Amino acid sequence: MATFRRSEQAxxxxxxxxxxxxxxxxxxxxxxxxxxHGVIHPRVHKVGPDHFGIVAxxxxxxxxxxxxxxxxxNVLVAPVEVEHNQLAFAAAIAxxxxxxxxxxxxxxxxxVERTGRYHHVPQRAFRDAGFDTRVVHPYTSKQxxxxxxxxxxxxxxxxxxxxxAGVGGFALVEPEWDEAERELQLVVRQRRDLxxxxxxxxxxxxxxxxxxxxxxxxxxxxxxxxxVALPLARHAGSADAIRSLGHDAIVRWLRERKLRFFDRTIxxxxxxxxxxxxxxxxxxxxxxxxxxxDDDRVRKHQEIQPLERDLAARLARTPYILLLSLPGVNVVxxxxxxxxxxxxxxxxxxxxxxxxxxxxxxxxxxDRVDRADGxxxxxxxxxxxxxxxxxxxxxxxxxxxxxxxxxxxKTAGHDPRLMHTRVAMRFARIAFHIVAxxxxxxxxxxxERGYVLEKLIAFHREHDTPMNxxxxxxxxxxxxxxxxxxxxxxxxxxxxxxxxxxGRRRGPQPLGDILPAVLARLGAMTVQFAASGGAxxx
Numbered sequence: 001m002a003t004f005r006r007s008e009q010a011x012x013x014x015x016x017x018x019x020x021x022x023x024x025x026x027x028x029x030x031x032x033x034x035x036x037h038g039v040i041h042p043r044v045h046k047v048g049p050d051h052f053g054i055v056a057x058x059x060x061x062x063x064x065x066x067x068x069x070x071x072x073x074n075v076l077v078a079p080v081e082v083e084h085n086q087l088a089f090a091a092a093i094a095x096x097x098x099x100x101x102x103x104x105x106x107x108x109x110x111x112v113e114r115t116g117r118y119h120h121v122p123q124r125a126f127r128d129a130g131f132d133t134r135v136v137h138p139y140t141s142k143q144x145x146x147x148x149x150x151x152x153x154x155x156x157x158x159x160x161x162x163x164x165a166g167v168g169g170f171a172l173v174e175p176e177w178d179e180a181e182r183e184l185q186l187v188v189r190q191r192r193d194l195x196x197x198x199x200x201x202x203x204x205x206x207x208x209x210x211x212x213x214x215x216x217x218x219x220x221x222x223x224x225x226x227x228v229a230l231p232l233a234r235h236a237g238s239a240d241a242i243r244s245l246g247h248d249a250i251v252r253w254l255r256e257r258k259l260r261f262f263d264r265t266i267x268x269x270x271x272x273x274x275x276x277x278x279x280x281x282x283x284x285x286x287x288x289x290x291x292x293x294d295d296d297r298v299r300k301h302q303e304i305q306p307l308e309r310d311l312a313a314r315l316a317r318t319p320y321i322l323l324l325s326l327p328g329v330n331v332v333x334x335x336x337x338x339x340x341x342x343x344x345x346x347x348x349x350x351x352x353x354x355x356x357x358x359x360x361x362x363x364x365x366x367d368r369v370d371r372a373d374g375x376x377x378x379x380x381x382x383x384x385x386x387x388x389x390x391x392x393x394x395x396x397x398x399x400x401x402x403x404x405x406x407x408x409x410k411t412a413g414h415d416p417r418l419m420h421t422r423v424a425m426r427f428a429r430i431a432f433h434i435v436a437x438x439x440x441x442x443x444x445x446x447x448e449r450g451y452v453l454e455k456l457i458a459f460h461r462e463h464d465t466p467m468n469x470x471x472x473x474x475x476x477x478x479x480x481x482x483x484x485x486x487x488x489x490x491x492x493x494x495x496x497x498x499x500x501x502x503g504r505r506r507g508p509q510p511l512g513d514i515l516p517a518v519l520a521r522l523g524a525m526t527v528q529f530a531a532s533g534g535a536x537x538x
Contacts, residue, residue: 034169038134040109041169044071047106054171055096055110055126056162058155059119066092066122067159068099071167076103079156082122089125111136111162111171134171136162139379144168175346184314188339189383191307191332194300201297208290211280213239219268228254228261232269234291238283239276242269309465311335316456316476319344323431324452325440325485328399331459333391337431340384344436350429357385359424376421392423400448402426440485452485453477453518454492457511471514478521486522493519 034041044052049071057066062084068077077099082092100108110126110133112119119135127133145153145161165171177185202224206217213233220226235253236242242250247266254261280286312331315321320338323329347353354360358380364371395402402423409419434441441449456477460470481489493515500512 035172037173038169038171040166040171043107051104051106053100053103053105053108054163054166055108055131056159056166057110057112057119057122057126058158058162059113059115059122061118063088064118064122065155065159067156067163068096069163070103070105073163073167076105079159084121089122093126093129108132109134109166109171111166113138113141113158113162132173134166135174136165136171140165140170144170175343177343180314180317181343184311184318184335185339185342187307187311187314188335191304191311192336194304194307198297198300198304201293201300205290205293205297208286208293209233212237212283212287212290214277214279215272216269216276219272220265226265227259228265230294231257231259234287237287238279239273242273246270305463308332309460309463309469312456312459312463312465313469313473313476314338316473316480319435319438319480321452321456321477321480322434322438322440324455325450326395326399326427326430326434327441327448327450328395328397328402329391329450330394331455333387333394336387337391340381340387341431341435344432347432347436350432353384353428353432354388354425356381357388357428358382359385359388359421359428388424388428389420391427392420395423395427396420401443438480439482440488449488451489451492452481453489454496457493457496461511467510467514470511471517474514474518475521478518481522490519490522493522 040052052071053068053076054071055066055068057064063081064084065079065081066077067075067079069075077095080092080095082088099105108131110131112123112126112133113136115138123133123135141158141161144164145157148160148164149157162171206223209217216233216239217223217229220229223229232242232250232254236245245253247270250266250269251261251263308331312335315331315335315338318338320334320341323334323337324331341347341353347356358377360377361372362374362377364374396406396419397403406419406423409422410416430441430443433439440452453474456473457470460473465473478486478489497512497515497519500515
């Protein structure tokens, strides 16, 4: 089974603590000098180096260049270009098969250099033709090119470097993803991209708003969540206009548009207008730019809502939904983990997750000099590292156990960056045991536990999800729960159903129609609820 592992690992890692003491971590014995999912030498030994071939492919946007050589580096097919179209790939594969037959090649691999997304086309073409197709990272090919051709980069020197990387066991097997797993990752990244764009637009809107209405934004604790702030500023346009409107006219205008507000908010805005500073030059143009940018922000926010509902639906059908049992992890964080971790079957243990993220200290050792507590390694999956550190932020704020540990570390004088890294590493190990073991959160140091279905219902309530999707997602989540957790998961749902039926929960409660079905699925209710109007479980 292919797994993500660290490319380099010291035999032992020493972590420097605040009081000067050192703790030696567990050593890892290396069985081979090559990457586990790049080794080809047993296959070379079986057929002989003269009869083992390596195809090197250097990719570009519209075309690629490929070369065929044996294990010793003897060129069998000189470098030749191939256009990225079906006919050109068919001709290249035919030429490769002809060379295989002429030179009696018994086994081979195709080493494709990763180049943005451009390598996907030739990678699929050779893989669909039945060849063992592997990927070489450009960092690796650069290191193999520099000693032989220093400061000389051409397509041909790149091909030679890719070939040497394949011989050295650095053409790596990429694990296969299911289409549903890849779609989840794409939705996660699309949502994250929209959130970043919204944050950038908020900064731009605030900048132009402060130029047109200096100090107005400070009247609101949460500018972007206030239903009054931006509509009122857009309606009035200036401090003088707000002063001339007065309290009663503003209240009347807000009520006509059914915008919720507090009188103290209006008083605060009028107090600001009475002493507001003069706006910048071209204030009207600043305001127009701010409203245009805000329209763009609102559109993106409207796109985020259905994406998050889609994420919840996809998450509920994976074992990553069990991460909600960890206090401090919400639906979006769990979906981020599912998208960036990838299928949990790719990992041997929790340390493999942090190793892939590059979440471990660098080490420099030479003779008697040993600096094992260096900064985090620079190479790694940055998206995965960002997700781990983002979840660590949430745990430090919302999880009692990690808050207590962080307080002790802070008292001991530990670096905040080290504290975040420790929490992220511990979360990675916990997440692996939860997802790979298909179990809910259990920790010997705390009795805290979140409830998966309760969090999922709360998320859908905030997002106004249609009840048919809520029921489908809850049903899918139940199938991911271990049977031992059904009784515990049913307890908060039964209390919620009791509040709805007793009238203690205000407003329309369509959840009252679906909770009996979910509780019956959990085995916490008898079929008699169907007679009283509840849905009968399938």
